[in-house]
Amino acid sequence: MNNYTLIIMTDDKQVVLERILQVTRYRGFLIDGITASVNNTNNIATIELLVSSDRPITLLIDQINKLVDIKSVKVDNNATQLSNA
Amino acid sequence: MTDSKPLTGGGLLFNVVEQHGVNHVFGYPGGAIMPIYDALYDSNVQHFLCRHEQGAAFSAVGYARASGKIGVCMATSGPGATNLITGLADALADSIPLIAITGQVPTAAMGSDAFQETDIFGLSLACTKHSFQVNHVDELEKVLHQAFEIALEGRQGPVLVDIPKDVQMAAVEQNFKSAAPLKNKVKLPLADISKALDLLTNAKQPILYVGGGVGMANAIEEVRAFARETGIPSVSTLKGLGALDATDENYLGMLGMHGTRAANLAVHDCDLLIAVGARFDDRVTGKLDQFAPDAKVIHFDIDTAEINKRREADAPILGDLKENLPLLTMSLNITEWQANIQKMKADCAWRYDHPGDSIFAPAVLKEVSDLMPKNTCVTTDVGQHQMWAAQHMVFDEPSNFLTSGSMGTMGFGLPAAIGAQISRPHDTVITVSGDGSIMMNIQELATIKRYQIPVKVLLIDNAKLGMVRQWQDLFFEGRLSETDLADNPDFCMLARSFDIKAKQITQKSEVTDAINEMLDHDGPYFLQVKIDAKDNVWPLVPPNSANNEMMESA
Ligand SMILES: Cc1ncc(C[n+]2csc(CCOP(=O)(O)OP(=O)(O)O)c2C)c(N)n1
Numbered sequence: 054m055n056n057y058t059l060i061i062m063t064d065d066k067q068v069v070l071e072r073i074l075q076v077t078r079y080r081g082f083l084i085d086g087i088t089a090s091v092n093n094t095n096n097i098a099t100i101e102l103l104v105s106s107d108r109p110i111t112l113l114i115d116q117i118n119k120l121v122d123i124k125s126v127k128v129d130n131n132a133t134q135l136s137n138a
Numbered sequence: 139m140t141d142s143k144p145l146t147g148g149g150l151l152f153n154v155v156e157q158h159g160v161n162h163v164f165g166y167p168g169g170a171i172m173p174i175y176d177a178l179y180d181s182n183v184q185h186f187l188c189r190h191e192q193g194a195a196f197s198a199v200g201y202a203r204a205s206g207k208i209g210v211c212m213a214t215s216g217p218g219a220t221n222l223i224t225g226l227a228d229a230l231a232d233s234i235p236l237i238a239i240t241g242q243v244p245t246a247a248m249g250s251d252a253f254q255e256t257d258i259f260g261l262s263l264a265c266t267k268h269s270f271q272v273n274h275v276d277e278l279e280k281v282l283h284q285a286f287e288i289a290l291e292g293r294q295g296p297v298l299v300d301i302p303k304d305v306q307m308a309a310v311e312q313n314f315k316s317a318a319p320l321k322n323k324v325k326l327p328l329a330d331i332s333k334a335l336d337l338l339t340n341a342k343q344p345i346l347y348v349g350g351g352v353g354m355a356n357a358i359e360e361v362r363a364f365a366r367e368t369g370i371p372s373v374s375t376l377k378g379l380g381a382l383d384a385t386d387e388n389y390l391g392m393l394g395m396h397g398t399r400a401a402n403l404a405v406h407d408c409d410l411l412i413a414v415g416a417r418f419d420d421r422v423t424g425k426l427d428q429f430a431p432d433a434k435v436i437h438f439d440i441d442t443a444e445i446n447k448r449r450e451a452d453a454p455i456l457g458d459l460k461e462n463l464p465l466l467t468m469s470l471n472i473t474e475w476q477a478n479i480q481k482m483k484a485d486c487a488w489r490y491d492h493p494g495d496s497i498f499a500p501a502v503l504k505e506v507s508d509l510m511p512k513n514t515c516v517t518t519d520v521g522q523h524q525m526w527a528a529q530h531m532v533f534d535e536p537s538n539f540l541t542s543g544s545m546g547t548m549g550f551g552l553p554a555a556i557g558a559q560i561s562r563p564h565d566t567v568i569t570v571s572g573d574g575s576i577m578m579n580i581q582e583l584a585t586i587k588r589y590q591i592p593v594k595v596l597l598i599d600n601a602k603l604g605m606v607r608q609w610q611d612l613f614f615e616g617r618l619s620e621t622d623l624a625d626n627p628d629f630c631m632l633a634r635s636f637d638i639k640a641k642q643i644t645q646k647s648e649v650t651d652a653i654n655e656m657l658d659h660d661g662p663y664f665l666q667v668k669i670d671a672k673d674n675v676w677p678l679v680p681p682n683s684a685n686n687e688m689m690e691s692a
């Protein structure tokens with residue numbers, strides 16, 4: 054199992070979190086933690102998602118990126134290294 | 139529409155539908171969608187009342203696949219909406235542009251377990267490309283335009299719009315006008331053309347592997363030019379059938395579980411695999427780590443997520459096939475490989491000799507294919523008859539062969555044929571069905587009757603769930619659990635009760651006349667072809683085997 058931290062920027066839509074969780078589970082990643090916050094001036098939400106899986110993280114990044122309301126998805130390398138250590 | 143009646147959310151829906159060039163919708167009314175059906179009464183859009191919401195969804199899928207337009211289906215809340223789900227899942231899996239409109243209970247009642255309330259928005263997450271719930275009429279116009287754009291943009295797919303009853307009834311404030319186009323995320327193409335050119339010029343045994351993406355990208359000309367000019371031997375997936383020129387001497391037909399022996403052996407031996415709008419589906423690859431084991435891969439796709447999903451690409455080429463394929467179109471010197479391929483093709487040619495008087499389905503389908511008019515659209519259901527149609531019929535375009543590929547949904551064929559016929563009223567439409575599958579949406583014979591839709595039903599009747607029976611015989615020690623359908627209804631009598639002309643044949647000697655009678659008949663026609671229940675689909679790549687380990691007989 055590898056651990057990853059994803060930083061996801063999205064439009065602030067009620068259903069976005071549900072979509073991300075559904076895709077994450079379906080594509081074979083376990084959710085180890087989640088924090089989410091909204092910037093009220095630009096209505097962009099930032100979601101930090103801690104996941105683990107044997108599958109390559111690019112698989113999940115590509116699938117989350119396909120969701121319509123997603124602005125960007127990045128692996129937080131610092132956080133990932135920490136949790137691996 | 140009369141001036142005295144203000145535009146409502148429901149009326150706005152049909153204005154937007156028309157604005158996107160769609161004049162036909164498929165649906166079924168009910169309480170929570172009544173304001174939309176009331177607006178339909180004044181609309182120019184023609185509605186087809188199907189007899190089950192799944193029929194409406196598959197008719198919309200057939201309409202879209204046969205015409206390249208968007209298919210639109212509508213259902214009421216609760217059970218109406220849930221009945222659409224199989225069609226949505228099918229459209230998602232086969233990347234079909236579809237809009238599903240569902241009525242919802244009024245906003246004030248939502249979340250209260252109201253009568254016929256179901257969380258279709260929540261249910262849609264796993265079976266649509268995107269979905270919307272419209273909580274205020276002011277959002278409706280923008281959402282509807284977005285729905286059409288999302289369905290068509292990039293890799294196509296189904297979009298659901300759930301509209302509460304009060305939003306359907308609410309007066310639309312501003313006058314109807316087109317909304318600003320949606321700004322899509324701009325993604326840079328990940329094209330590795332120079333690497334691909336390098337692989338291509340150094341390959342000695344390349345194969346072109348073509349999928350459903352080619353038809354959907356409107357890149358049939360480009361892929362044929364590529365095949366012609368490079369001379370690269372080619373194979374097709376189930377959904378790619380029709381994209382390549384089937385008369386090309388280097389075309390080997392379908393690959394995969396029920397592919398031709400030549401296609402599977404050639405792919406197994408190739409040193410370069412050029413995947414075009416195809417995604418290495420498990421029914422194509424067989425045992426994945428033994429699929430084209432010595433090949434480098436060039437992968438053309440529109441969907442980033444397909445690159446490296448099941449097979450690492452040495453040169454991924456992301457983006458529009460129409461633009462990217464010409465960049466690699468050049469002449470190559472692979473005559474030795476072509477000679478091998480053509481010999482393999484000749485050695486593995488289909489044979490239609492079959493002992494006895496009982497009808498041989500592959501020969502029937504080949505004959506229908508030879509006799510049917512140009513531009514005939516064929517739909518299928520799922521099972522042995524589907525694989526025989528894919529193997530033995532020839533199509534000029536993917537939009538002439540509609541089959542449920544990824545989902546393999548029994549019940550697809552009849553309603554898809556209805557939708558196809560409505561979108562192409564001047565072309566012949568045939569559905570090749572099975573005696574199990576036809577019963578899954580048999581109620582759509584009533585839709586055929588009501589609108590006098592001249593669909594031809596070719597029923598391959600083995601009185602079995604034949605494909606499952608074949609697997610039970612081959613892989614489950616002949617333990618025939620729940621696959622016998624000897625008590626099927628009298629299909630001809632059933633068809634006649636919907637005023638559809640029907641005929642049953644049982645002997646080889648009757649085949650040619652029956653096919654001609656069916657094709658010459660002006661209206662709908664039902665031809666029941668009784669075949670031997672023991673006939674199997676060959677070749678077959680057994681589960682967990684490599685594609686070069688095909689079985690040719692039991
Ligand atoms: C909705 C659905 N349920 C079950 C299946 C599993 N299945 C695949 S083929 C098949 C048998 C189909 O029988 P029939 O339509 O008579 O076709 P045949 O194989 O006999 O030609 C079944 C049950 C399916 N594909 N779709």
Ligand SMILES: [Mg+2]
Binds near residue numbers: 521598599
């Ligand atoms: Mg059958």
